[in-house]
Amino acid sequence: MPAASPSPIAARPSPVDEPIEKGNSLWHDAWLRLRKNKLAVFGMGTLAIVAVACLFGPLISPYGYEEQELNNTFASPSWQHWLGTDQLGRDLLVRLLDGGQVSLGVGLCATFVALTIGVAYGAVSGFFGGKLDAVMMRTVDIMYSLPFTIFVILLMVFFGRNIVLLFVAIGAVEWLTMARIVRSQVMAVKKMEFIEAARSLGFGHRRIIFRHILPNILGPIIVYTTLTIPAVMLLEAFLSFLGLGVQPPMSSWGVLIKDGAEKMEEYPWLLQFPAAIFSLTLLSLNFLGDGLRDALDVRSSKD
Amino acid sequence: MLRFITSRFLQSLLALFLVITATFFMLRFVPGGPFTAEKAVTPEILRNLEAHYGLDKPLWRQYLDYLGSLAQGDLGPSFKYPNRTVNEIIADKVPVSAELGALALSLALVLGISLGTLAAIRRNTWIDYTASTFGMAGISIPTFVVGPLLVLAFAIHLGWFNASGWYGPLDRVLPAIVLGLAYAAPISRLTRGGMLEVLNQDFIRTARAKGASEFRVVTRHALRGGLLPVITYLGPAVAGILTGSFVIETIFQIPGIGREFVNSAFNRDYTLVLGTVILYAGLIMALNLVVDIVQAWLNPKVRLEA
Numbered sequence: 001m002p003a004a005s006p007s008p009i010a011a012r013p014s015p016v017d018e019p020i021e022k023g024n025s026l027w028h029d030a031w032l033r034l035r036k037n038k039l040a041v042f043g044m045g046t047l048a049i050v051a052v053a054c055l056f057g058p059l060i061s062p063y064g065y066e067e068q069e070l071n072n073t074f075a076s077p078s079w080q081h082w083l084g085t086d087q088l089g090r091d092l093l094v095r096l097l098d099g100g101q102v103s104l105g106v107g108l109c110a111t112f113v114a115l116t117i118g119v120a121y122g123a124v125s126g127f128f129g130g131k132l133d134a135v136m137m138r139t140v141d142i143m144y145s146l147p148f149t150i151f152v153i154l155l156m157v158f159f160g161r162n163i164v165l166l167f168v169a170i171g172a173v174e175w176l177t178m179a180r181i182v183r184s185q186v187m188a189v190k191k192m193e194f195i196e197a198a199r200s201l202g203f204g205h206r207r208i209i210f211r212h213i214l215p216n217i218l219g220p221i222i223v224y225t226t227l228t229i230p231a232v233m234l235l236e237a238f239l240s241f242l243g244l245g246v247q248p249p250m251s252s253w254g255v256l257i258k259d260g261a262e263k264m265e266e267y268p269w270l271l272q273f274p275a276a277i278f279s280l281t282l283l284s285l286n287f288l289g290d291g292l293r294d295a296l297d298v299r300s301s302k303d
Numbered sequence: 304m305l306r307f308i309t310s311r312f313l314q315s316l317l318a319l320f321l322v323i324t325a326t327f328f329m330l331r332f333v334p335g336g337p338f339t340a341e342k343a344v345t346p347e348i349l350r351n352l353e354a355h356y357g358l359d360k361p362l363w364r365q366y367l368d369y370l371g372s373l374a375q376g377d378l379g380p381s382f383k384y385p386n387r388t389v390n391e392i393i394a395d396k397v398p399v400s401a402e403l404g405a406l407a408l409s410l411a412l413v414l415g416i417s418l419g420t421l422a423a424i425r426r427n428t429w430i431d432y433t434a435s436t437f438g439m440a441g442i443s444i445p446t447f448v449v450g451p452l453l454v455l456a457f458a459i460h461l462g463w464f465n466a467s468g469w470y471g472p473l474d475r476v477l478p479a480i481v482l483g484l485a486y487a488a489p490i491s492r493l494t495r496g497g498m499l500e501v502l503n504q505d506f507i508r509t510a511r512a513k514g515a516s517e518f519r520v521v522t523r524h525a526l527r528g529g530l531l532p533v534i535t536y537l538g539p540a541v542a543g544i545l546t547g548s549f550v551i552e553t554i555f556q557i558p559g560i561g562r563e564f565v566n567s568a569f570n571r572d573y574t575l576v577l578g579t580v581i582l583y584a585g586l587i588m589a590l591n592l593v594v595d596i597v598q599a600w601l602n603p604k605v606r607l608e609a
Contacts, residue, residue, distance in 0.1 A: 100606075142318045147542070147583045150564070153549075154326070154576070157568040158333035234445055241447045241550060242565060254447075261451040263556070265459055275448045282443040290439075 025298025030219075033295040040291025043284035050281055054100035063091035066249055077269060084269050086259065095251055096274060102252040102277070106166065107233040114232070115225055118178025123209050125179070126186030138182065140176055148173045152235070156244035166245060170235050174228055181224055185217040219296035226289035230282045237278065253278040304599065313596050315588040322584040324372070325365055330573045369577075378578035382569045387458070389578035393560065397582075399469065400559035403478055410483030411490055411544075416526075416533070418487070419494025423529070424521060434466060434491055442452040442486020445502060450481045450554040467556035472513070478555045480546060486540055491537055498529035531601065538594035542587040 034040050040237040068090055077084045084092050152169045159165055190197065190213060197213050214221075233253075239245035240254025241261075248255070253274055260271030353359045357368060372379060378389035422434035442487040457477065458466040464477050501507065502525055510524045511517075560579060565577035 070600075109334055138314075142314065142321070146318065146322060147580065147587055149549075150583055151326075154329065154564065154568055158329070158571075230443060237445065238447065238550065242553065257451070258380075259447060261403055261447070265454050268455055271451055271455065275452060279440075279444040279448055283439060286439055287442050 002079045012161075015263065022279060030247070030292075030295040033290050037291040037294065039287040043287035043291065046217075046284040047288065050100065050277065050284075051104065054097045054104060058095035060095055061094045061097075064266065066090065084267070086263075086270060090231070092256075092273060093268065095256060096253075096277060099251040099253050099256050099274070100277070102250055103233055103236060103254070103282075104245055106163070106236045106246070107229045110167045110232045111225060111228045114165055114174035114178055114228055115221070116121065117171065119176035119182050119221060122179040122182025123186050123214065125211065126183035127190055127205065127209055127211070128243055129187070133183075136181075140179055144176055151265065152239065153242070153244060156239055161233075163250075164240070166236065173235070174232055178221075178224055178228065182217065182258040185220050185232070186213055189213050189216050223293045223296060225288060226285065226292055230285040230289070231292050233278075233282060233285075241291065253281075307599055308596055311592055315592050317586055319584055323370075323581060326394070326577055327369065330571075330576060331362060332364075333571075339462040345591070354536065356380065367468040373581070378581070379574040381572055382577050382592050383567070383575070392575060392583060393456070393578060396558060396563050399557060400471075400548055400552070400561060402406060403482065403557065403559060406475055406479035407482035407486065408541065408544055410479060411486035414483065415487040415490025416494050416530070419491040419496055420521065420526065421580075422491070422495045423498035423605045424517075425578075426499065431495075433498075434495065438488045438492040438495075441484055442492070445550075446481050446485050447550045447554065448581070449484060450477075450551060453477055453481060454554070469555070470555045478551050478557060480553050481545060481554075486544060489532075489536060489540075490533055491530075492527060493532040497532040498525055501525045504528075522523040533600070534597055534601075535594060538590040539587065541590050542583065 084093055086095065121136065121140075125133045152173060153166065155169050184278040186209075195208060195212055198208050203212075236245055236252065237254030239256065240252050241258045243258065246255055256274035257271065257278060260267075260274050264271040350359070360368070369379065376390075378393070379393060381387050384392065388447060388559070418434045418437065424433040425431055454466050454477065459465045464473055468474050507520060507525055509518050548557075548559060549561040549565055551557065551566065552559045556562075560582070563597055564576070564579040564583075567579065
């Protein structure tokens, strides 16, 4: 075959002894493997339902999340209020769905912060190597050994608990692992021949990193992004539980669990429902992340 | 080996110094001070208070003074508890957290390692699936969910335990279980992964071929290698069992150092916050150092890479 052919199919020859059917891409194969994983499918389904419910539920509900019925406080679950009401007579279901928007939103945004920093940092460190890499990775090592939970707590206590700061603080903690993973992947890929080919064509560093290396390490990045989301949501809920995260009148699952735990003796459903949906969501995200790891055949370097 | 230990030690010291410096200046630059909450304080009294604690001196002077007394092991007086030093408070609260941590860690190790090992040697059976589900649940469901739910079930409904407090031995049970479960889960996953890798290796086949019993193969030969990932995890985990107990100590009203830290941050008790941060950071770094050394000792590859 002439070397000039840029056809993407030619780059991935199928094994000779298998009948050549439709070109199965790496992603298609991964999707098939993922679909066979029952737990991952369960996770995807649950996440889809939770996400849709949180997005649209509050719109079709007859109640607002701040709407109080002061003559109907602490109502137990009924047809009128499916999950009951809280101390101000607010509908728990609406608060749960609305809080879900915040929890999922924080999870996605802070993960995005972590992803951006981690990928950029890891790619630069792995691509350029040498002294720069040594310094950058030593820095990560040192940061790993810092008691970050404590810093996040201090940040939230001292600098008013605003939600932007929450993203930054959580993102700043969670990018370290991503940076390490991206670095090791970049180091492996940059030695391959097609990178050399790209270099010999005179492409700049930036183009090589973004157009040639990163697309080839998308698998691990996707897997660890999926696994970072539950970690981030956990941290947000942890802070909210300590009263340091999302502040009223906004609520999140962490806030609802905290409120529920205070009232659980007489009104256990105020704790049980938020705890259930929060745990279920995290479990689903972890199942999906694990499934993706198997499907994309990412060697685990962490656990 | 000595060079390796020295370099890691110096690195830890540098990191610790950075933590102290960063925390010190962060505390001084935040809005509000330890005495702003007390409204009755007149400007004069405030000046006296600040002079008493050395807060009227220039910042660099305060910093150097602090480092000087820290070098002698003195963490200074508390701003909120009159007539008490940070050293006294820490000495008072740490044993409580340490007791809870030790109980939880023992539970986590016993449960985690045995579940992980069982799952590995009975791979793809119901034991494996049960252990994996447990592992995943333990990772996904946080202590601040498990804690209140267990209290609801065992303290409020069944009445076996007190819902909170730290007096008799029975009061240790629920907190230790909640904290222990949270760490048993990742330990079981790591053990399973490590054991699966080791059980396929040649030296295990050799041991079997020599006629060693299955029990002996697992406990004597496989566990040694299989537990390597667990050891790496234990460094941050042991420190985390103390830091993670912020939540546990809050839920169960345990007078430990975790709760004290959160309170001191709310109270802006600068010296107590700083003292606790130093304690945690020092602990984490010391444990990481120990883990690094143990790993280098067990696995020559690590030593050569460093």
